Structure formats: C-alpha cells, structure tokens
Amino acid sequence: MKRPEVVRDYGGISAVDRRAERRAKLLAAGRRLWGESGPGEVTVRGVCAEAGLIPRYFYEQFPNRDALIFAVSDDVRDQLLEALVTAGVGDPGTLADKLRSALTAFLDRIAADPHIHRIATSDLSGVPGLTEHRAHILDMIADLIVAQAPAVLGAETPAPAQLRRGALFLVGGVNQIIESWLDNPVETTTELATISADLCETVVRSIIERPQDHTHH
Missing domain, CATH: 1.10.357.10 (Tetracycline Repressor, domain 2)
Incomplete structure (x- = not known):
C-alpha cells in the first residue's frame, strides 16, 4: 500500500505556498531571459540558474521548457x-x-x-x-x-x-x-x-x- 505523501510546513510556509513561490520565480526568470535575449535563451538550465532553483523544482512545475x-x-x-x-x-x-x-x-x-x-x-x-x-x-x-x-x-x-x-x-x-x-x-x-x-x-x-x-x- 502506497504511503500518503507527508506535507510539512517549513518556517511557517506551507508546501502549497512554497510550490507557488517556486513557480512564480521560474516564470519571472523565464520572462527576464525571454525579454532580454529572446525565447531561444529560455532553457531549463538557464531558467533554474536565474531563479536560483535546482532542475527538480523546474520539472515539479513544467514538463519541459x-x-x-x-x-x-x-x-x-x-x-x-x-x-x-x-x-x-x-x-x-x-x-x-x-x-x-x-x-x-x-x-x-x-x-x-x-x-x-x-x-x-x-x-x-x-x-x-x-x-x-x-x-x-x-x-x-x-x-x-x-x-x-x-x-x-x-x-x-x-x-x-x-x-x-x-x-x-x-x-x-x-x-x-x-x-x-x-x-x-x-x-x-x-x-x-x-x-x-x-x-x-x-x-x-x-x-x-x-x-x-x-x-x-
């Protein structure tokens, strides 16, 4: 039987809020890269570096670039x-x-x-x-x-x-x-x-x- 996922709060911030915050950071990073250099520069690696997040969090939100x-x-x-x-x-x-x-x-x-x-x-x-x-x-x-x-x-x-x-x-x-x-x-x-x-x-x-x-x- 699959164990239910444990969702914990860290520092008073819920898991849902943390995911929403990461999504907002990724969107902002993608927007900056696209706005400064064009859509060709929007890559998973580049967006993660810009957002300060690891790729796992990117794929938590988006299946691909x-x-x-x-x-x-x-x-x-x-x-x-x-x-x-x-x-x-x-x-x-x-x-x-x-x-x-x-x-x-x-x-x-x-x-x-x-x-x-x-x-x-x-x-x-x-x-x-x-x-x-x-x-x-x-x-x-x-x-x-x-x-x-x-x-x-x-x-x-x-x-x-x-x-x-x-x-x-x-x-x-x-x-x-x-x-x-x-x-x-x-x-x-x-x-x-x-x-x-x-x-x-x-x-x-x-x-x-x-x-x-x-x-x-």
Missing part, C-alpha cells in the same frame, strides 16, 4: 487583458472614451516594460504551436467585446452575428496597427490609442446603422 514559454506568454497576455478590461469598463464615458482608455492602458503596459515589448514581438517559430496559441488572444479579446457591448451600446447593440463579425474585424485591425507601431513607435501611446479608438468607433457606428443581415434561401 516549451511549457514554461507558453506559461510566460499566458502570464503576459493576462496582464495586458487585465489592463485593457479594467480601463475600458472603468471609464464612465462614451464608447470612444472607453475605447481610448482601454487601448491607452494596453499600450502603456507594453511601453512601460521592455520585456513585454520583446515577448510581444519575438519570432515564435522555434516553439511549436506558440504562434497559434498567441493568436488565440485575438479571439479572447473579441469575446470580451461581444460580452461588454450591450452595456455600452444598449438598444443599439447589433444582432449577435453582426456583433461577432464586427468584433473580429476590430480586433484584427487594431492588432495590425499595434504590431506596426511596435516595430516603429512613432506615435505616443495616447496618440495611437486615439487613432485606433476613432477607427473602431467608425466601424461600430457603421454596423449599427447598417440594416440587419438577411439570409437568402
């Missing part, structure tokens, strides 16, 4: 989405005001952390599946737009199919604008957010004013 890279990518994604949603929902103004606030917060977060900038612009071809995984963030943002639209647009909210298509169009377009800006950040974050918000509002208004789609048989 690719899993850590995915986790770092998700961590950055969640921070950016939190900034986007908090600012957009928190602004009590018009649709344009909410869009400007959300996009400014999103861009400010990228601009303030050079690691995020590098992680957001890295060539991901060396990590199988990561390009497709990152692209999923666009679907997540589109889902957020669809979920938040009724609270902002009220009775003007388009039909679900139109709203979803419009959200995908907005997200894809703004993503291209941001990617171009990351390569050559001429405008300030506020200027770019205003440009993007104005374009988004134009698209939204055109969808609202357009007659409902009809399916022809």
Whole structure:
C-alpha cells in the first residue's frame, strides 16, 4: 500500500505556498531571459540558474521548457487583458472614451516594460504551436467585446452575428496597427490609442446603422 505523501510546513510556509513561490520565480526568470535575449535563451538550465532553483523544482512545475514559454506568454497576455478590461469598463464615458482608455492602458503596459515589448514581438517559430496559441488572444479579446457591448451600446447593440463579425474585424485591425507601431513607435501611446479608438468607433457606428443581415434561401 502506497504511503500518503507527508506535507510539512517549513518556517511557517506551507508546501502549497512554497510550490507557488517556486513557480512564480521560474516564470519571472523565464520572462527576464525571454525579454532580454529572446525565447531561444529560455532553457531549463538557464531558467533554474536565474531563479536560483535546482532542475527538480523546474520539472515539479513544467514538463519541459516549451511549457514554461507558453506559461510566460499566458502570464503576459493576462496582464495586458487585465489592463485593457479594467480601463475600458472603468471609464464612465462614451464608447470612444472607453475605447481610448482601454487601448491607452494596453499600450502603456507594453511601453512601460521592455520585456513585454520583446515577448510581444519575438519570432515564435522555434516553439511549436506558440504562434497559434498567441493568436488565440485575438479571439479572447473579441469575446470580451461581444460580452461588454450591450452595456455600452444598449438598444443599439447589433444582432449577435453582426456583433461577432464586427468584433473580429476590430480586433484584427487594431492588432495590425499595434504590431506596426511596435516595430516603429512613432506615435505616443495616447496618440495611437486615439487613432485606433476613432477607427473602431467608425466601424461600430457603421454596423449599427447598417440594416440587419438577411439570409437568402
């Protein structure tokens, strides 16, 4: 019969908290290495050295280095989405005001952390599946737009199919604008957010004013 694992506290810190702390250290180390030198420099040995942990603790959290890279990518994604949603929902103004606030917060977060900038612009071809995984963030943002639209647009909210298509169009377009800006950040974050918000509002208004789609048989 297998003996149950004994989980002890050390120095008042539980085993669960210790594992969480080690995971946070590994994620931070992976983020620094990726942000300073690119994903190719994120290795098990390098991350462990950076985090001050032995490999056993790495494999306690991640099956391989690719899993850590995915986790770092998700961590950055969640921070950016939190900034986007908090600012957009928190602004009590018009649709344009909410869009400007959300996009400014999103861009400010990228601009303030050079690691995020590098992680957001890295060539991901060396990590199988990561390009497709990152692209999923666009679907997540589109889902957020669809979920938040009724609270902002009220009775003007388009039909679900139109709203979803419009959200995908907005997200894809703004993503291209941001990617171009990351390569050559001429405008300030506020200027770019205003440009993007104005374009988004134009698209939204055109969808609202357009007659409902009809399916022809």
